Amino acid sequence: MALLVHLLAAAFGMGSWMAVNGLWVELPLIVNTLPEGWDLPSYLTVIIQLANVGPLLVTLMHKLRPGYLREAAVIYAILTIGVLACVLLAFFWRVTTVVGRAPHSTAFFIITFFLSLVDCTSSVTFLPFMSGLPAKYITTYFIGEGLSGFVPGLVALAQGVGMASCVNTTGNATQNLTGVGEEWMLQTQYLPPNFSPEVFFSFLAAMMCVSLAAFIALKRLPRVSFDLAADTLVPELSASAPTGLDNPGLEPDGGSPLQHQTKEKNRNQPVVANSNFSVYELGFIYFLVVWVNMAANGLLPSVQTYSCMPYGNLAYHLSAALSSVANPVACIVAMFFPNRSLLFLGVLGVLGTAFGSYNMAMAALSPCPLLQSSPVGLAIIVLSWVFFTGAFCYVKVMIGVILRDKSHSALVWCGAASQLGSLVGSVTMFPLVNTYKLFKSGDFCNTKCPL
Template sequence: MEVEKKNYDKNEDKQSKIKGLTGYILFLLFGIGTWLNLNGIWIELPLLIPQLSEGWALSAQLGMASNIANIGPLIIALIRHLIGKSKSYEVPSICVIFAVGITVPLILSYTWSIQTLLFGKTRSVCLLILGFFLALVNCTSSVTYLPFVNHFDKKWLNIYFGGESLSSLIPAMLGLIQGVGQAPECVLTSSNPAIKEAKYHPARFSVNIYLICLSIIMLISFCAFVILWKREKKDIEKSPAVQIIIGENAQSSLLAYNNDEIIVKDENDKQEHFTPRTIVYLLIILWTSILLIGCIPSINSYSLNPYGATTFHYVIILCQCCYPLVSCIATFFPSLFNVSTIGITISTISGSLACFYIFLTAYLSPCSPLVDEISGKYIIAIVWAIVYLVFYYERIALGNYFNNTSGHRGLFWYGLLTQAGAFTGALIIFILTILDVFKERDLCANYNCH
């Protein structure tokens, strides 16, 4: 009997480890499907711009299309308001997101180069329209994926954040393999030998193949979601009862079966009213989203180009590694991400000051601070890394705080304010760009910045 018991315990332990490893992989793959496609389009811009009639104006136009796409979260918010506390909208919405995220890159791989005569000018109508739909579903993922993760044990949220971080790192790594971001050669022009122009190196594989790779990754992420959804349904069906009686709260306490762990959840779960502290933290999420997701990416060329193409390229890659690093630390050392008012205040102020320096370098471009000094390159790289490390630490810590204190409702507002901040920040930079506040630095021109 003792031998049988030991064998049984070993099998149980082995199955538990396998199930835990499977959970890590599934939530990681699920999170990858959040911003993969839109990040991929931005990574490809250096290859798209020379081949399309809009030139560098394409970036602003695509950015505006992405901003309009923030109507997606508003639609979900309206649906959620109309159906009350029901979560029935989540799975259909996520399925639509994946359907668009898988098919649109495939269509785009064959149509991105098509130019259409519109209002007297040739325009990349297909790219802009399909780019809008990719942005629409990516924006909507913020208010559907996070609430879905809330159905499971709280420990999986940091794994999901890790997957979300890879949604920016994977396209960057794929672009690095492709050869995007290589420093151009400055060659003399045939028309005027006194003027040099940038000559870019050809990519190792085409934009078409890159987009097809994104579609395949999205398909893998969708498969992970389906398995998670089926597991959730199976665990609920295994429940002998969905309601238990606990004192006077008999009708508000439900059994939730997540990853074979029974968790008693109160139906209200402190979700009816946000505390003043929670509201302040939500405003901080809005503020960090304005800076981190809305403003900073829109001025990266103005801030980093003055320090050279190599600095620009490697700083962007460094920043893409910051989110996965912070997510990894959160997974293995979750106690470091316990929210404290002092910690959140310090991180918000320090991140905001670092953002101010980045704005200063963009505003003073092409003669940014210490632009011709080696120290200038290291300082700007460190400042950019600080912004990403500090704000992503803050966002993961607050995401866990909302998951623990406000549950489904808190994570929904976390996602909604993330998108509101992204829209606001991008709109501010778009207006400043129209007003010609920032000046681009020609990589092959000589500037007297002393």
């Protein structure tokens, strides 16, 4: 029975960020189909920020009308919305409408908003529900939360990417000095992946159904079925780690009720680090929180297409999928090899910033970045995105652990700083990408770059 509860807790946790992480790893296959093209990620970062209205409303209702919202009813609602939205996405992701004399992916954007609403709201509903279970099952829930980024990344790798080939096509007849001739041009054609985006979105719907079924089973299991042994979480495991290019939006490590209750239950555990910091140290910690979330959830995701697509679809596909896998891997590393040294976290933040700066520089040089035609350039940009994601994820997890041990209010301010950084990053990049057009897209076959 204990094994069954562990499996159900992990399956329930997978539903927390599955949909949004799935969208990000699928972008390399749909960015060439939807009319926004390379600007598509910048739209998604803003849409996900708007979806934070969900947890805001839930929090306000708990404050203004305590007991009015039933926790189980809210979870049933958001998981059901998640299943329906994934199903609709599989059928309507290609549908466009004309807005402002230009076609836009209105169906994709609307469905993405509801998927983001589900995942953002899960941060303030799933964890309080899990707080009613013994601590060892909460550990399993966090493993499932990490799998919500890991599993879509693996499926995307299995899906493969439509490799590009350049085909000569004949244009309209033109009149030139030698007479009438045919104008030849190269056209980029993408080979189909191993399975279509529709199948991938159907897989996301199935996984959301699994999460919903797991929640129903957890609700129906009698309390006597739970093993009430006095197992407790180690401090490093009790901090929720973000998942997936995670959500470029609400971070689930921003001070959940579960974390505070777990802290109260584990008073008998030794304190592993001094939680008393000077004003300057706290200022540095919160600066790291703002900067890491600004870069990882707003600035860089908005231009990932521009930094990767000039190297080909394969580069974008691998950077998106492997970054999604690297995120939970970095969280696991933080769990088993924690380092609370502010100096170490600062150095790691500088390294992550260096990788992010390289990614941003390649986006600024688009469509002719460094080593564009070399396999070395492709390998460097993919590894740079993976290390950027992994380094910043480790920093976010360890800062969450440090602030959790300090106080409840410290975690609250951590969540606020996370949201501030994500919001500023996404709002800053949107006009730069879509209004001022500071980043240039190119064509794989027809863009001529100097050697």
